[in-house]
Amino acid sequence: MNQYQLNIKADDKQVVLERILQVARYRGFLISGITASVNTGTNIGVIELMVRSERSIDLLVDQINKLIDIKEVTVDNSASQECSA
Amino acid sequence: MASEQKHTGGSLLFSVLQEHGVKHVFGYPGGAIMPIYDALYDSEVEHFLCRHEQGAAFSAVGYARASGKVGVCLATSGPGATNLITGLADALADSIPVVAITGQVPTGAMGSDAFQEIDVFGLSLACTKHSFQVTDINDLARVLHKAFAIALEGRQGPVLVDIPKDIQLAEITTTLEDVSKLRNKVKLPPVDVGHAISLLSHAKKPVLYVGGGVGMANAVDELRTFAKTTNLPSVSTLKGLGAIDPEDENYLGMLGMHGTKAANLAVQECDLLIAVGARFDDRVTGKLDEFAPNAKIIHFDIDTAEINKRRFADAAILGDLKVNLPALAIPLAIDDWLASCQDSKITNAWRYDHPGENIYAPAVLNEISQKMPKNTCVTTDVGQHQMWAAQHMLFNDPTNFLSSGGMGTMGFGLPAAIGAQVSRPTDCVIAVTGDGSFMMNVQELSTIKRFQLPVKILLIDNAKLGMVRQWQDLFFNGRLSETDLSDNPDFIMLATAFDIKAKEITKKSEVSEAVAEMLDHNGPYLLKIKIDAQDNVWPLVPPNTANDKMMESI
Numbered sequence: 001m002n003q004y005q006l007n008i009k010a011d012d013k014q015v016v017l018e019r020i021l022q023v024a025r026y027r028g029f030l031i032s033g034i035t036a037s038v039n040t041g042t043n044i045g046v047i048e049l050m051v052r053s054e055r056s057i058d059l060l061v062d063q064i065n066k067l068i069d070i071k072e073v074t075v076d077n078s079a080s081q082e083c084s085a
Numbered sequence: 086m087a088s089e090q091k092h093t094g095g096s097l098l099f100s101v102l103q104e105h106g107v108k109h110v111f112g113y114p115g116g117a118i119m120p121i122y123d124a125l126y127d128s129e130v131e132h133f134l135c136r137h138e139q140g141a142a143f144s145a146v147g148y149a150r151a152s153g154k155v156g157v158c159l160a161t162s163g164p165g166a167t168n169l170i171t172g173l174a175d176a177l178a179d180s181i182p183v184v185a186i187t188g189q190v191p192t193g194a195m196g197s198d199a200f201q202e203i204d205v206f207g208l209s210l211a212c213t214k215h216s217f218q219v220t221d222i223n224d225l226a227r228v229l230h231k232a233f234a235i236a237l238e239g240r241q242g243p244v245l246v247d248i249p250k251d252i253q254l255a256e257i258t259t260t261l262e263d264v265s266k267l268r269n270k271v272k273l274p275p276v277d278v279g280h281a282i283s284l285l286s287h288a289k290k291p292v293l294y295v296g297g298g299v300g301m302a303n304a305v306d307e308l309r310t311f312a313k314t315t316n317l318p319s320v321s322t323l324k325g326l327g328a329i330d331p332e333d334e335n336y337l338g339m340l341g342m343h344g345t346k347a348a349n350l351a352v353q354e355c356d357l358l359i360a361v362g363a364r365f366d367d368r369v370t371g372k373l374d375e376f377a378p379n380a381k382i383i384h385f386d387i388d389t390a391e392i393n394k395r396r397f398a399d400a401a402i403l404g405d406l407k408v409n410l411p412a413l414a415i416p417l418a419i420d421d422w423l424a425s426c427q428d429s430k431i432t433n434a435w436r437y438d439h440p441g442e443n444i445y446a447p448a449v450l451n452e453i454s455q456k457m458p459k460n461t462c463v464t465t466d467v468g469q470h471q472m473w474a475a476q477h478m479l480f481n482d483p484t485n486f487l488s489s490g491g492m493g494t495m496g497f498g499l500p501a502a503i504g505a506q507v508s509r510p511t512d513c514v515i516a517v518t519g520d521g522s523f524m525m526n527v528q529e530l531s532t533i534k535r536f537q538l539p540v541k542i543l544l545i546d547n548a549k550l551g552m553v554r555q556w557q558d559l560f561f562n563g564r565l566s567e568t569d570l571s572d573n574p575d576f577i578m579l580a581t582a583f584d585i586k587a588k589e590i591t592k593k594s595e596v597s598e599a600v601a602e603m604l605d606h607n608g609p610y611l612l613k614i615k616i617d618a619q620d621n622v623w624p625l626v627p628p629n630t631a632n633d634k635m636m637e638s639i
Contacts, residue, residue, distance in 0.1 A: 018210060022211060065389065068214075
């Protein structure tokens with residue numbers, strides 16, 4: 001089981017957070033932490049998502065990237081790690 | 086220059102639909118969508134009243150798949166909206182552009198468990214490409230334009246727009262947007278075909294694996310030119326049928342669980358698999374670890390997320406097939422491999438000399454395929470009849486074979502045929518169905534009656550849920566659990582009750598005349614053929630088994 005941190009930038013649109021969480025769950029990733037904020041000037045949301053899974057993180061990155069309101073998804077390698085949980 | 090016009094939300098909806106060229110919609114009215122149906126009264130858009138919202142959704146899917154246009158369906162809030170869900174899931178699984186409009190309780194009542202209120206916006210997250218809920222009349226036109234753009238751009242799919250009743254009633258003065266300025270905004274990295282060309286030119290046993298993405302990309306001509314230039318042997322997925330010319334001598338048929346022996350053996354033996362608009366679905370690959378075990382992969386797709394999802398791609402070609410296929414069209418020297426594939430095709434060709442007097446469904450489907458008009462559109466439901474149709478009928482374009490591939494939805498065939506017939510009123514449309522599937526949306530016979538749609542229905546009746554029965558016999562020790570349908574209604578009486586001419590045949594000797602009568606009939610027609618309940622679909626690759634280990638009989 002590996003733990004990853006995704007840094008996601010998204011337009012501040014309806015239910016964008018629900019969409020991200022639904023995709024993460026459906027694609028086989030357990031959510032172990034989340035922080036989210038919105039820049040009210042740009043209407044861009046920044047979401048840090050901690051997930052755990054035995055699956056490749058590329059699978060989740062590609063699927064979140066497909067969501068219409070997503071601007072960017074990156075994996076923060078410094079915060080990602082292999083764990084035994 | 087367009088002038089400002091006064092609209093209600095309802096009338097604005099139909100104006101925007103017309104801006105996008107929508108002439109036909111499928112739906113069912115109800116309380117929370119009444120202002121939209123009131124605006125429909127004055128609209129030029131033609132509405133087809135279905136008898137269940139699921140029928141409306143599948144008709145929109147059939148319309149889209151048969152025509153290449155966006156299918157549109159309407160439903161009210163609550164149960165109307167939830168009844169659309171299966172159709173939207175089907176459209177998502179098969180990448181079909183549909184725009185679904187749902188009525189919603191007024192914004193002030195939302196979240197209060199109001200009568201016929203359901204959070205369809207929430208429900209839509211897992212079964213649409215995208216969805217919207219309009220809470221400001223000033224957003225309505227922009228959202229609707231965006232819904233059409235999203236449904237069509239990149240990998241196509243369904244989009245839901247939920248409109249509360251007060252937004253439908255609200256008034257606005259606005260100028261309609263010029264839809265010609267709406268552009269496909271999919272961004273993809275630049276394509277490097279160098280490695281793919283190297284793989285192609287060094288391959289000794291390459292195979293072309295064609296999926297539904299070819300038809301969705303409107304790239305049938307480019308694919309056929311590619312196949313002709315490279316001279317590649319080809320195989321097709323269920324949804325890819327019709328993309329390759331079925332008369333092409335290098336075409337080996339459908340691959341996968343019920344694929345032809347020649348197709349599956351070629352793929353298992355190949356050293357290079359060129360996947361075009363295909364996604365290595367589990368019904369195609371069988372045991373994934375043993376699928377095409379010696380092959381490198383070139384993967385063409387519009388969807389980045391499909392690359393490396395189920396099988397690593399040695400070369401990924403992302404983007405528009407119409408542009409990318411010609412870039413790899415180089416002649417190949419693979420004569421020995423081609424000859425081997427062609428020999429296998431001849432050796433393993435279908436046989437129709439079925440013994441006895443009972444009707445053999447594959448032979449009937451093959452006969453219909455030979456006799457039906459050239460541009461006939463065939464829809465299927467899901468089960469044994471679906472696989473027999475895919476195996477034994479030939480289609481010259483993907484828009485002529487509509488089958489629920491990804492979702493495998495029983496009840497798809499009849500309403501999809503209605504949508505196809507509405508979109509192509511002068512073409513022959515045949516719904517091939519089974520007695521289990523037919524009953525799932527049988528109410529749509531009423532839609533056929535109301536609009537006098539000349540849909541032909543071939544009902545293959547074994548008084549069983551045939552495919553489940555087959556699996557129970559093969560893999561569950563013959564314990565036949567809830568697959569007996571011997572108490573089916575009298576289908577001839579049923580069709581007749583909807584003013585649909587109907588006939589039943591039970592013997593092989595009656596087939597030719599009955600098929601001719603069905604095809605020659607001007608209006609709707611139901612032909613029921615009684616088959617042996619023990620007939621199975623062969624070949625069959627058992628679950629979690631490599632595709633070259635198919636069963637060919639019990």
